[in-house]
Amino acid sequence: MTTADTIFWPVIPALKAVVILVVILHIVPGLVYFERRISAWIQDRIGPNRVGPVGLLQPLADVIKLAFKEDLTPQGADKWIYRMAPFLVYAPAVIAFSVIPVGIDLQVASFGVGVIFLLTISSFSVYGLAFGGWASNNKYSLLGGLRASAQMISYEVAMGLSIIAILMTAQTVDLNEIVRQQWGATTLGLVQWNLFQQPIAAVVFLVAAFAETNRLPFDLPECEAELVGGFHTEYSGLKFATFFMGEYIAMITMSGLMVTMFLGGWSVPWIEIPTSPTFGDVALSVFIFTVKLTVLLFFYIWVRWTLPRFRYDQLMNIGWKVFIPFSLLNLGLTATSGVMGWNWLIPLPW
Amino acid sequence: MLSPWLEHLVFATVAAGAVISSLLVVTRRNPIYSALFLIVMLATVSVMFMLLDAPFLGFMQLLVYGGAIMVLYLFVIMLINPREGNLPEEGGAIESAFAAGVALLLFSLLAFAISNSAEVNKFAIEGGIPAMAEIPLSHGSIAAFGLELFHNHLLVFEVTSILILVGIIGAVHLTMRRKSSAKNSLQSEEGAVTADV
Numbered sequence: 001m002t003t004a005d006t007i008f009w010p011v012i013p014a015l016k017a018v019v020i021l022v023v024i025l026h027i028v029p030g031l032v033y034f035e036r037r038i039s040a041w042i043q044d045r046i047g048p049n050r051v052g053p054v055g056l057l058q059p060l061a062d063v064i065k066l067a068f069k070e071d072l073t074p075q076g077a078d079k080w081i082y083r084m085a086p087f088l089v090y091a092p093a094v095i096a097f098s099v100i101p102v103g104i105d106l107q108v109a110s111f112g113v114g115v116i117f118l119l120t121i122s123s124f125s126v127y128g129l130a131f132g133g134w135a136s137n138n139k140y141s142l143l144g145g146l147r148a149s150a151q152m153i154s155y156e157v158a159m160g161l162s163i164i165a166i167l168m169t170a171q172t173v174d175l176n177e178i179v180r181q182q183w184g185a186t187t188l189g190l191v192q193w194n195l196f197q198q199p200i201a202a203v204v205f206l207v208a209a210f211a212e213t214n215r216l217p218f219d220l221p222e223c224e225a226e227l228v229g230g231f232h233t234e235y236s237g238l239k240f241a242t243f244f245m246g247e248y249i250a251m252i253t254m255s256g257l258m259v260t261m262f263l264g265g266w267s268v269p270w271i272e273i274p275t276s277p278t279f280g281d282v283a284l285s286v287f288i289f290t291v292k293l294t295v296l297l298f299f300y301i302w303v304r305w306t307l308p309r310f311r312y313d314q315l316m317n318i319g320w321k322v323f324i325p326f327s328l329l330n331l332g333l334t335a336t337s338g339v340m341g342w343n344w345l346i347p348l349p350w
Numbered sequence: 351m352l353s354p355w356l357e358h359l360v361f362a363t364v365a366a367g368a369v370i371s372s373l374l375v376v377t378r379r380n381p382i383y384s385a386l387f388l389i390v391m392l393a394t395v396s397v398m399f400m401l402l403d404a405p406f407l408g409f410m411q412l413l414v415y416g417g418a419i420m421v422l423y424l425f426v427i428m429l430i431n432p433r434e435g436n437l438p439e440e441g442g443a444i445e446s447a448f449a450a451g452v453a454l455l456l457f458s459l460l461a462f463a464i465s466n467s468a469e470v471n472k473f474a475i476e477g478g479i480p481a482m483a484e485i486p487l488s489h490g491s492i493a494a495f496g497l498e499l500f501h502n503h504l505l506v507f508e509v510t511s512i513l514i515l516v517g518i519i520g521a522v523h524l525t526m527r528r529k530s531s532a533k534n535s536l537q538s539e540e541g542a543v544t545a546d547v
Contacts (some may be wrong), residue, residue, distance in 0.1 A: 020358070076384070076433070076434075081382070083472070111405065112406075112491065112492075113405050113406050113409055114407055114408070116406065116409045116413065117409055119413060119414045119417075120409045120413040120416075122415055123413060123418065124417055125416030125418065126421055127389070127415075127421070127424070130421070130424050130425075130428065131386070131424075133428075134382060134428050134431070139434070142428065142431060145428060146425060146428055146429065149421045149422075149425045149428070150425060152421070153418060153421050153422065153425075156417070156418065167494060173492065213471075235533075
């Protein structure tokens with residue numbers, strides 16, 4: 001390493017981090033618009049179409065409205081924790097995205113324990129919900145915070161177990177390597193995505209991702225019908241916007257992880273992965289990742305406007321009595337098949 | 351990895367952070383703040399693991415203690431809902447002195463054990479801890495960690511798992527008993543007293 005390297009090594013990762021941050025921040029308003037239009041379409045309404053062409057400037061209007069709203073702090077609220085909570089939701093979601101490969105070997109931070117880093121950081125977002133609910137000094141908020149902590153802990157277990165099954169067959173935690181292993185076709189002619197290799201893990205992961213990001217049908221911490229707005233009842237203006245953005249960014253991060261782990265990431269089954277990628281190859285892989293991510297985000301929105309909300313005890317019951325046993329079973333099956341060499345059951349990708 | 355002066359700087363920062371946040375854990379009156387600073391403390395310790403080239407252990411520390419166990423602590427604290435008005439009285443001078451004494455005793459015990467351990471004596475004879483280059487690259491990787499846990503320390507690992515199993519059975523037993531007694535006393539209104547939050 002030369003002197004220049006020792007001084008300038010953080011420059012390129014920092015640049016990548018800034019680019020990703022800016023891109024994600026701009027995806028969020030787009031995603032909100034996307035969601036409002038799709039929900040309108042699902043419910044046979046028109047949706048926002050007045051501000052700008054086909055309502056495209058609606059997100060901007062929303063942001064301006066939120067920025068100029070009065071910023072309230074309820075009486076008896078714990079000021080420090082109340083102010084900090086929105087950032088505790090927002091920051092982990094953004095940081096966790098940094099290890100997701102958005103193109104051929106293209107991610108902000110690449111280090112040995114990629115998936116575990118992502119799980120760790122995203123498990124911290126629960127503190128924002130719990131602290132926010134407690135600090136508001138409101139019974140509904142407190143209940144929302146309590147629900148959030150119990151729900152996230154429960155589904156984290158199922159999510160972790162489903163990811164371990166993938167790591168077992170992949171024999172690595174490097175997300176780029178996991179993507180490479182999913183390239184190509186199996187003996188049955190199926191695409192070698194983990195979605196087909198590990199269907200149980202994929203379903204468990206998908207459902208757990210909904211619960212972890214507090215999206216319907218698992219948005220019990222918010223639950224307008226019973227808890228007014230749950231943990232963010234008392235929040236207004238930009239603090240509420242920060243919570244809101246955190247939720248959407250967490251959704252993008254979870255979808256990104258799902259694409260990488262189960263849907264082949266930035267690869268396409270019939271296009272060979274180049275060993276020394278040109279700029280065009282990288283651009284294509286980013287495009288492919290974006291397409292897959294968009295499809296999954298559409299799925300998120302589709303489910304939200306189709307399924308009704310679960311009851312809290314139903315949520316806990318299916319979490320502990322269905323998803324965790326099934327993912328444990330899947331883990332046992334994967335381990336047995338790996339030890340016995342049952343390639344017909346769960347083929348090893350290497 | 352990091353240049354030596356940067357490593358020293360990071361270590362000094364997280365070590366100071368760990369000491370300060372630990373002090374804040376025991377001195378805050380509101381248990382929510384204690385929990386918050388305990389999370390900060392766990393994060394600083396996990397950074398120390400990463401400085402020692404054991405990122406897996408560091409993240410596991412953060413994932414298990416920071417991301418799961420502390421959430422459960424917080425859940426219990428929030429159920430009690432401590433606020434300015436309803437905080438219990440703190441103990442008097444005698445209790446504080448007793449607690450300080452116990453802490454000092456534990457500290458000197460640990461300091462004695464560490465300074466007299468065979469490992470430290472070996473390093474003292476050899477003249478310092480081996481340089482980074484002598485430690486194999488796989489040190490601290492998931493594979494190395496797994497081999498250590500499932501080969502060299504298998505018995506300890508399995509005994510620990512039995513301990514955890516006992517804990518699980520105890521927890522299940524407690525909740526089952528509460529459920530049935532609640533049913534008896536309330537003539538079983540469905541789901542009325544179970545832990546619906």
